[in-house]
Amino acid sequence: MTIPDDPVYRSLAEIVGQDYASNRPEELFIYSLDSGTEGPRKVDYVVMPATVEQVQKVVRLANQHRVPITPMGANLTLNGLGLPADGGMVMDVKRMDRILELNRPRRYVVIEAGVTQGHLGSYLEKNCPDLEHSRPEAPPMATVVGNMVIRGHGYLSLRYGNNAHHINGMEVVLPTGEVCNIGAGCVSPWPFCKGPLPDLTGLFCGWNGTTGIITKLSLKLFPKRRILDVIGYTVKDVALLPELLYQVTHTDVVDNLFVVGIASADGREPRQYVNASITGDLDEELAYKRALLQRLAAQFAGADGRQARFLYPVPDVIKSRFVEKPPYVSPALAADFQKGGGYRYCGAILPVDKIPEAWRVGTQIASRLGLMFLPGIQILGYCHSAMFGFVYPFNRAEEETVERVRQAMKETNEAVLEMGGIPWKAEVSAQRKIVERMDPASYELISRIRRVLDPNGIMNPGNWSR
Numbered sequence: 001m002t003i004p005d006d007p008v009y010r011s012l013a014e015i016v017g018q019d020y021a022s023n024r025p026e027e028l029f030i031y032s033l034d035s036g037t038e039g040p041r042k043v044d045y046v047v048m049p050a051t052v053e054q055v056q057k058v059v060r061l062a063n064q065h066r067v068p069i070t071p072m073g074a075n076l077t078l079n080g081l082g083l084p085a086d087g088g089m090v091m092d093v094k095r096m097d098r099i100l101e102l103n104r105p106r107r108y109v110v111i112e113a114g115v116t117q118g119h120l121g122s123y124l125e126k127n128c129p130d131l132e133h134s135r136p137e138a139p140p141m142a143t144v145v146g147n148m149v150i151r152g153h154g155y156l157s158l159r160y161g162n163n164a165h166h167i168n169g170m171e172v173v174l175p176t177g178e179v180c181n182i183g184a185g186c187v188s189p190w191p192f193c194k195g196p197l198p199d200l201t202g203l204f205c206g207w208n209g210t211t212g213i214i215t216k217l218s219l220k221l222f223p224k225r226r227i228l229d230v231i232g233y234t235v236k237d238v239a240l241l242p243e244l245l246y247q248v249t250h251t252d253v254v255d256n257l258f259v260v261g262i263a264s265a266d267g268r269e270p271r272q273y274v275n276a277s278i279t280g281d282l283d284e285e286l287a288y289k290r291a292l293l294q295r296l297a298a299q300f301a302g303a304d305g306r307q308a309r310f311l312y313p314v315p316d317v318i319k320s321r322f323v324e325k326p327p328y329v330s331p332a333l334a335a336d337f338q339k340g341g342g343y344r345y346c347g348a349i350l351p352v353d354k355i356p357e358a359w360r361v362g363t364q365i366a367s368r369l370g371l372m373f374l375p376g377i378q379i380l381g382y383c384h385s386a387m388f389g390f391v392y393p394f395n396r397a398e399e400e401t402v403e404r405v406r407q408a409m410k411e412t413n414e415a416v417l418e419m420g421g422i423p424w425k426a427e428v429s430a431q432r433k434i435v436e437r438m439d440p441a442s443y444e445l446i447s448r449i450r451r452v453l454d455p456n457g458i459m460n461p462g463n464w465s466r
């Protein structure tokens, strides 16, 4: 039921229309949870603006009443990042869902903040089938902008870096309500690149919506090859993985490298499956790439000379998942291993040579807590770093298991920091741990930037704080 005599609610309803603002507990409840294990959060209002002008008005209203704003796309981080850490309003951006410009010769697209991965993917397939964007494995309703904000990654991130690298520019409503154009579009009529300018896009990526609300995004598109195949390697000894990954990327023919760990039947000796995707426009091109990778398999020996390599014939059922775009190999599949399926993962950004240690640590944590451990590793850049997913599936119906998963996440975050890695899309408690370890001058700089941009501290407070 609406609480009508609330002045903030009344103003929100005036700005966006009654159907798109709410303070009804039953609707707020939906916005107070995500599908991970973060508990319900307090939400006071939900607002769904359709235009940049409405976003500006809502931001000004929030400043006037000192009500926190948390921008929300599809709320799919699994770590509660689309939920308010400290009450206030959720700004659901899904109504801003237009694709504004597709520029084929310049290989970019301009979209609004609510455009989803599925929407952009199918739009490109229909209107420009020789170009694609770097889609994450996240469900198709995840927003493209939400993924940029958390510096996510997709199946083109081996070649072109994490997805935030693909931004040309953006339109942002600053925490004080002004609209700001970031990238070449602030000088040129076109948002075709970042330009030889100070790179302000970094002020909005990785900040978890604490520095402004992105309303439009200009995104790079990349050549889409006609055919795709997967070559699989398996190693018995995880210590050999870094060298194998190095050599595979050194061939310069691989588009995506994803490693999954599968426990053996007795649960003690997991195997590592390295899946290298290759693409091409001609059969000959693909044949050449296959031959290179097969030769590597025949020659590969670890740094200490141990031969622990062989190609594994990727079964069709697995291959059909890898050749999908995005590949459907998500640890989400693991959520169904147990009834009531849910899962959480600590996605740790690690140096590639830390993979064996991470594997050992994850296995130990899971076995001590009696959990299943399903590592999934996405290689970023040419082995410049890896996203090591420590995946812990759980049965949502068992609160006691859920609690053990929370504990596993806590211990994993600590272990990752101890290893010199950094948890990615860290939940609020993990952000605190990162901040505790941060060089104090860096933390002060972050805080100072936030104070300058957001003098009333209304943008998603609680994130990146001590």
Ligand SMILES: Cc1cc2nc3c(=O)[nH]c(=O)nc-3n(C[C@H](O)[C@H](O)[C@H](O)COP(=O)(O)OP(=O)(O)OC[C@H]3O[C@@H](n4cnc5c(N)ncnc54)[C@H](O)[C@@H]3O)c2cc1C
Residues within 6 Å of the ligand: 070, 071, 072, 073, 074, 075, 076, 077, 078, 081, 082, 093, 113, 136, 137, 138, 139, 141, 142, 143, 144, 145, 146, 147, 148, 149, 150, 151, 152, 153, 154, 207, 208, 209, 210, 212, 213, 214, 215, 330, 332, 460
């Ligand atoms: C099964 C599964 C698989 C996944 N696989 C991947 C993967 O392969 N790669 C990957 O990168 N991620 C993956 N994820 C994580 C996540 O779902 C994605 O990164 C997703 O793209 C996030 O988008 P979202 O719309 O859900 O963002 P949200 O969760 O809604 O938001 C993310 C952050 O961005 C902020 N934000 C949202 N919109 C705006 C805006 N307009 N302006 C400013 N701030 C904003 C929010 O406040 C929040 O801090 C996966 C998740 C699941 C469930």
